[in-house]
Amino acid sequence: MSAPLLADPLGGPTDPTVIRNEQTGQWWMFYTQRRSSDTGEGVAWVHGSRIGMAVSDDGARWEYRGVAKGLDPVNEHGPNTHWAPEVAWDGSQYHMYLTWIRGIPSTWAGHERRIAHLVGPDLERWSHQGFLELSSRYVIDAAVARTPDGLLRLWYKDEADESTTWSAVSTDWHTWTVEGQAIGGAPHEGPNVFELDGWFWMIVDEWRGQRVYRSDDGVNWSAQGLILDSPGSHPEDRQVGRHADVVVLGDQAVAFYFTHPEWDGSNDVEQQAGALRRSAVHRARLRVDDDGLLRCDRNVPADEPFIF
Structure with a gap:
């Protein structure tokens, strides 16, 4: 069963993304x-966050590596x-495509949210390249993949368009041209796109599990059901899986997601304030069944290597 993967010193790891280090293989x-545990006003505890890092040889045992540095423009x-x-x-x-907000706001509304672009020769040194000009200045949660037409595509949440997913295209990783809304419907966030079993897949976080979309070209999407909406068997994996990243190796795939292990599912935000602050990162297996549907198994043994 899927136990929390890492011990973050601040107790609030969310929005994981996982990549192989080309230099070390880790x-x-x-x-x-x-x-x-921040005691500032309002939702200041959600802001002021840095980007934590963890390293693993096998995808099962993770070691905290501190925080990424150099993620702000030189004049900030x-x-x-x-x-x-x-x-x-x-x-x-x-x-790196990073959601960036100036300062530490204590409210959700009233400030811009932009996507910054950084480059680096390894995973420890980063150089800020500026901000992407997208459909609004209230954009978060970038995802990038190359589609069959040869273009790079970036998907992101546009909060100015009722929290829907938009896309932009590029030929060089630096200059992006907005295409328009890619996924509408119910508000959502955290798009993630990957290839598996001959299809492109997108999952988005509807805060009740991840909505699944399938495509043969990475442009036109058809909706399926939800994954990570049913509890896992581990006592700290009983709530919906949120904002996930998927890593694919051949015909195998694993989703890294976060959840709130102490939350009882109540909508009483005041009563559950402490529980909604603590989060943990878990992983789950993904596969495509004979009917072309994406299936998910949250109950991955804690010590099972990344290659299932």
């Missing part, structure tokens, strides 16, 4: 490091807010 996890001394990194390798260097 797996690196980057995540939003929420400040779960902070502290600022960093959320939901997306990290990709282009064959010669790494790219």
